Amino acid sequence: MRIIKTIIVAMSICLIPMMMSTGLHFFMARAQTGAVVSSGENLKITVTPVRKDEGAVPSAVLYRVLGVVLIIWAGLAAYLFIIDRRVARIEKEIHLTE
Amino acid sequence: MVSEIIRNLAKDLRVEFRSRFAINISLAFAVIATLALSLATGGIPFPPRVQSVLLWLIIFFSAMNGLSHIFVREDDRGTSLFLLVSTTSDAIYLSKLIYNLIFMSVLLAVITPLFVFFLQVNILGIPPFIISVLTGGLSITAVTTILAAMVAKSGGKGPLFTIISFPLLLPVLWLSIFSTAATLESTGPHGYGTQLFLLAFSGFITALSFLLFRFVWLDE
């Protein structure tokens, strides 16, 4: 039983590089001929470099977003802190009774 | 070990042939889906890529309807304990895997001609098409056999099998869809890279499942 298992494991280990090589080969060939559809073709980068000039404007928005993120974090932190303290208290209680 | 596997397999085949429940359900699903598609299109053929996607969707869902039954039945009838007493877990896995392979080949032998017949599929490269369908079916079986055991252990909840199979089957379906579409589209020379990859993948997954099966099937 042991022996069969080791053989199987060894075989599977041999299979990995083989798979990798066949897969690599196949997809390299595919990439060259372009037979496989690439969704990237019809979606060229649509970056609009408008923002660069508006260096001063977004700061108000920036502070607002910062505020919102900080408030979310404060809520999460408070929740975690309360749970942590409660767990610590119960841990101490159980430890005392044992 | 070999005699155990053969004994178990013969028993499984006999029991399943008596009831024919799982295979009937799977085949009925496949026939209904194919006929519904053909009826809805009214005989206008789809483009090859769509045909390939539909073929693999039908194969995937009919397989999902039937492949878990072999393990779920053992749990349903309460025979899993007796099976465990008489057979080692490795022999159980291998015999169930072989049974599922037979099941899958029956399924493919019915679904594929039906699909080709009703949806007016024009296959340009017949041998590569057959090979890519067979390797895809093999990989689906290899991946889902151990998952079927997990589903059976959780009480045979049907939809769960599809949910847990899908992430693992995605690479298989993906590659099969691409390679099948390629055989439908072009007459040119076909490389067998994808099929080799799928063969190696199913061998790898089978080895891993063989090692993991005892943890799934044996209770602590």
Next chain:
Amino acid sequence: MKLKHIILRSVYIIMPAAIVMAFLWAPPAEILGEASRIMYFHVPLAWVSVLAFVVSGVLSITHLADRNRRFTGLDEWAYHSASTGMVFTILTVITGSIWAKISWGVYWNWDPRETSIVIILLIYIAYLSLRSALAHTENRGRIGSAYLILAMITLPFFIFLVPRIYDSLHPDPIINFDRTIYLDGRMRVTLGVAILAFTLLYSYIVNILNRIAILNNTVEDTFHEDH
């Protein structure tokens, strides 16, 4: 024991520091401008979701390999890591699609990175539903671990396959003009601090969940002993 808790609780200081640094201290990027600041949240979230996945996989392997039961609760630990990781993955997808909308004009276009994060998300969903379906089975930990190992072994194939099927728009490119990732010193420090903060947050949450699970088990044990 004491030191571990101090390190984990330092998240209360490091996280606000990272947020303030990301918004006020780091300079805006060349093309994306102020919107590039989402990077300091998106990249750490993505890192944590992959980290959580790997951690649960390694814990599952240890759980199955450990036959003498030297460690207890490894499967539960893996479960907590996976469920925390799933929340992080969802957040990664959300921040990622906001960024995609800003820079490419669409929320979603099956980019390789997007595809792989969705596959991780699918695996998390499948694993968690398997765990919940196995609720009253003794074998729950072992079956869940086996599934996670299978999923983790399949994942490298994806990472290998996906970029070859679809061309990539997204990976590192369009932060600056030359399509390479170029970060100046302050951006790099901010990103490092943010990654540290999010890793600490993840470890802290998993730690709390573990402690709750341990409490649950001890309470149940004493209950069974009493009755």
